[in-house]
Amino acid sequence: xxxxxxxxxxxxxxxxxxxxxxxxxxxxxxxxxxxxxxxxxxxxxxxxxxxxxxxxxxxxxxxxxxxxxxxxxxxxxxxxxxxxxxxxxxxxxxxxxxxxxxxxxxxxxxxxxxxxxxxxxxxxxxxxxxxxxxxxxxxxxxxxxxxxxxxxxxxxxxxxxxxxxxxxxxxxxxxxxxxxxxxxxxxxxxxxxxxxxxxxxxxxxxxxxxxxxxxxxxxxxxxxxxxxxxxxxxxxxxxxxxxxxxxxxxxxxxxxxxxxxxxxxxxxxxxxxxxxxxxxxxxx
Numbered sequence: 001x002x003x004x005x006x007x008x009x010x011x012x013x014x015x016x017x018x019x020x021x022x023x024x025x026x027x028x029x030x031x032x033x034x035x036x037x038x039x040x041x042x043x044x045x046x047x048x049x050x051x052x053x054x055x056x057x058x059x060x061x062x063x064x065x066x067x068x069x070x071x072x073x074x075x076x077x078x079x080x081x082x083x084x085x086x087x088x089x090x091x092x093x094x095x096x097x098x099x100x101x102x103x104x105x106x107x108x109x110x111x112x113x114x115x116x117x118x119x120x121x122x123x124x125x126x127x128x129x130x131x132x133x134x135x136x137x138x139x140x141x142x143x144x145x146x147x148x149x150x151x152x153x154x155x156x157x158x159x160x161x162x163x164x165x166x167x168x169x170x171x172x173x174x175x176x177x178x179x180x181x182x183x184x185x186x187x188x189x190x191x192x193x194x195x196x197x198x199x200x201x202x203x204x205x206x207x208x209x210x211x212x213x214x215x216x217x218x219x220x221x222x223x224x225x226x227x228x229x230x231x232x233x234x235x236x237x238x239x240x241x242x243x244x245x246x247x248x249x250x251x252x253x254x255x256x257x258x259x260x261x262x263x264x265x266x267x268x269x270x271x272x273x274x275x276x277x278x279x280x281x282x283x284x
Contacts, residue, residue, distance in 0.1 A: 024261075030254035043255035050238060050256070057235040060149060061218035064156035065164075068213045071157070072164035073206065077198075079165075080172040087173075094162050106155055106226050113145040113154075113227070120145075147229030155223040160216060164209035171205030172198065207271045215264055235260055 034040040120142040183193045221236030242253025
C-alpha cells in the first residue's frame with residue numbers, strides 16, 4: 001500500500017522540483033554571483049541603497065494588513081452569526097470581485113480615483129470641494145487621490161480583503177457551540193465569551209489571513225504602478241526593474257528577492273509560533 005502511495009507522489013515531487021525548488025536554487029545562484037559569473041557579495045551590499053524601498057514596502061503592507069484585519073474580522077464574525085442563506089449570499093458577494101481579472105479590478109479604481117473620476121465628480125456635485133475651499137482658503141478643483149500611498153493601500157485592501165475574511169470565517173463557523181454555552185452557563189457575558197473563547201480559538205484563522213494578505217502586499221508591483229503612478233516604488237517594482245526594466249541586473253534582483261523571501265519566511269514562522277503558544281494557553 002505504501003509503495004502505491006509513493007508512486008502517486010512521484011508526479012507531485014517532480015512538479016515541486018521543477019517549478020519550486022529549481023527556481024529558488026537559480027535565484028540563490030544569481031544572488032551570489034557577479035555579472036562575470038564569479039562569487040560575490042556585492043549584490044547584497046548594493047541593497048543598502050534601497051533601504052527606503054524596503055521600509056516603504058513593509059510599512060504599506062503592514063498598514064494594508066491591519067486595515068484588512070479590522071474590516072475582515074467583524075465581517076467574518078457577523079457572517080457566522082447569520083443564517084445559512086445570508087452566509088451563502090455574503091460569500092458570493094465577497095468572492096464575486098475575485099472572479100474578474102486582477103488588473104481589471106485595479107483599473108476600475110483608477111477610474112474612480114482619478115482627478116476627473118467618479119469620486120471627484122460626486123464631491124463637486126454635492127459641494128464638498130467648494131466647502132473645503134471655503135474653509136481652508138484653497139482653490140482646489142479636485143481632491144488628488146491618484147499616485148499616492150493611500151491609493152496604493154486602498155488597492156491592496158480591496159484586492160486582498162477576501163483572503164482575510166475567508167480563513168477567519170472558516171474557523172469561527174466551525175467553533176463548538178457547546179463551548180460558548182458552557183462559558184455563558186458559568187456566568188460570562190457576551191463580551192467575555194468573545195474575548196476569552198471566540199477570539200483565542202479564531203487566532204489560527206487570523207494568522208492565516210495575516211499571512212495571506214501580508215505576503216502578496218509586500219511583494220506587489222501592479223497595484224503600486226497603476227495606483228501609485230510609479231512614484232511609490234515598492235519591492236515588487238524594484239525587482240521587476242532589475243529583470244525587465246532598463247536597469248537590467250538580474251543578480252541584484254535575485255539578491256533582493258532572496259532577502260525578501262527570508263524576511264517573509266521568518267515573519268511566517270514567528271506568527272506560527274505565536275499561534276501555537278496562544279492555542280496551548282487556551283487549552284490550559
